[in-house]
Amino acid sequence: MTAEEIRNLLVEQFGEDRITGANLEAIDPWVEVAPEAIVDVCRFLKSDERTQFDHLNNLCGVDYFEPDEKKQKKFGHEPHVEVVYHLQSYSLKHRITVKVVLPRWKDDKDGDLPEVPTVSGVWKIADWHEREAYDLVGINFVGHPNLVRILCAEDWVGHPLRKDYEFPLEYHGIRGK
C-alpha cells in the first residue's frame, strides 16, 4: 500500500479527529496520530491484513526547541516533542512513519514529562525503545511495564537529548568541567 492509501484507511477507520495530520510529500511520508489513539492505531496497523505492520523498525523521540532566543525566529518550529514510529511489514514489504506530537512539558509545567500510552503491548521491542526515549528525551510512556533508564545511570538527572539540557558539573564526586 502507498502512504496515501494507508492514511485514507486510517482516517476511514479512526476519523479525522484521531488522525490529526499527514505529510505525504516528505521523503519518508508520515501520518500524525493523536496521543490517546496511538495504541489502537498501532494495533490496527499490525493486525489488519491490508497493512500487516509486524515490525517496528525504530521508535524515538525528537525535541523541537531552540534554546537560543536569537535563533528562534529562524528555527521555524513551534516548541514541541515528537515520538516517531517507523513501521514495516515483512509480508507486504511496505513502510510507514507514524508520529505523535506532544507538548514539551505536561501542562506546561517544567519538569513534568509529557505522556503518551505505551505500545510495548503491540511490539515487544517497543519496551526497550521506549525506555531509551524516556531516558534520553524524557517522555513518559504510560502503562509501560518497567519504565526505568536504560543507557544512563539510574540516578542520572535530566534527559540529555532535550535541547535545553544542562550538563551536570558534578556526578558522585567526578568533576564535569
Place this chain on the structure above:
Amino acid sequence: MSVTVEDPRIIEFDVRTDEMLVNMGPQHPSTHGVLRLLLRTDGEIIHEVTPHLGYLHRCAEKIGENLSPVQWIPYTDRMDYLAAMNMNLGMALAVEKLCGIEVPEKAMVLRVLISELNRIASHLVGMGAYGLDLGTFSPFLYAFREREIILDLFEEVCGARLTYSYLTVGGATHDLPNSIPIPPGLASLTGRPQDEQVSWMDAVKMFLNWLEPRIKEYHTLLTRNHIFIKRTAGLGIMDREMAIDYGCTGPVLRGSGVDWDLRRDGDPIYTRMYEGYTFEVPVAPFKDAPREAVLGDNWCRFYVRMMEVVQAISLVRQAIDKYPTAKGEYRVPFKMSTKLPKDEVYLETECPRGAMGFYFVGNDAAEPLRARAKSSCFCNLSPTAPLCEGFLLADIPAVVGSLDIVMGEIDR
C-alpha cells in the same frame, strides 16, 4: 510432569538450594564487552535474567546534533567497531537520501567491495569469539589470522585499521590504491617474498582464493564438531514470530527462518548498489543441518553467518570485476557546511549484525536537528531474558554469543 534425561532440571531434583543473585559482567569475557547480566539462579538453573546496558554510552546522538554529518562519521566508526565501513556506509546513505545526492557508479562498486570485505572480517570475529565463548581456542586464532590480512588491506586503503571513516557522504574519501607492499600475513600464507609489490586488487584476489577453501576447515573444526553441536543445537530457540516481535534483524532474524535481507528488500537507494550482482540470502532451516538443530536455535544463527561469508566472498569478486569499467569518479563533492533540507529521513542498511538504521531530521542548517542511530544489536539483545530463562548457567554464553553483539553499538 514427565521429564527426559536431557532435561536440565533433572539434576536438581535431589539438591534444593536457595535462589541467588549473580552478576555476570560487566567484565565477564564471554559477554563481548561491557554487558552486565543480573541473574537470579537456583543452583545451576537461571530463573530470571535482567540485562543492564549503558556502560559504554558516549552520547553519540547528542554529539551528532552538534556536528555536521561529515564530522559525525568518525563517531559511527566507534559504534560497531568490528564493521566500521558498514556503519560509515549506512550513515552516508541516509544523508545522501536526505540531500538527494546521486553517487556515481564507480563509488557504488567501491562501496560494495569495501563493505562486503568488512562483512567477512566481522563474521570472522563473530565465529572466532563464539568458539572462544564455548571453550575452543583455535578457531579464534585462525579467524584473527585471516582478519589481520583484511585489516592490512584496509590500512593500505585509508590508513586506519579499525576506525576507518573511509566511506563518506558522496562516495569515499579517496580512491583505492594501485600498488602496495604485500601484507606480511598474506606473503607468508601464500609463500611469496615479503618485499613484493602487488596491486591492491590482486592482493584481495589472492586473499579470497586463499580464504575460500579454509571455510571448509572451519566447518570441520567448529560447525560440525560434535561438542559444538551439543552446546548450540536445540538451545536458545527463537521462532519466527518471536524474532519479529522482538525486532531482531540480520543473521538472528534469518536464523529464525525469515527470508529478509535489506540488500535485496531494502530502500531503493541501497538496493541499487547491488543491482547486477548475484548472491543468495542464506536462511534457516538448512538442508545440511545436523539432526539436533532446530529452526531458530544457536546453531542456525551461527551457520547463517558462516554462509554469509561465502556470499560476501562472491560479492567482493564480482565487485573487483566491475571496478575497472565502472563509470564516473569515486566520489561527488559534499561540503561540510551543506545545509540539510527541512525534512527527515530514516534509512536502514544491512550491516553484519543486522539492520542498522540512521534517522536524520534536517532544519536548514548544517547540523541536523536530530541524529539517531538505531542499533541492530540493541534489538537483537532484547530477547536475552526469555531465551535464557529456564536453562543452565553455562548456556548463557552460548545464547548471548550466538546473538553476536557489539556493545559499542548498543550503548552508542
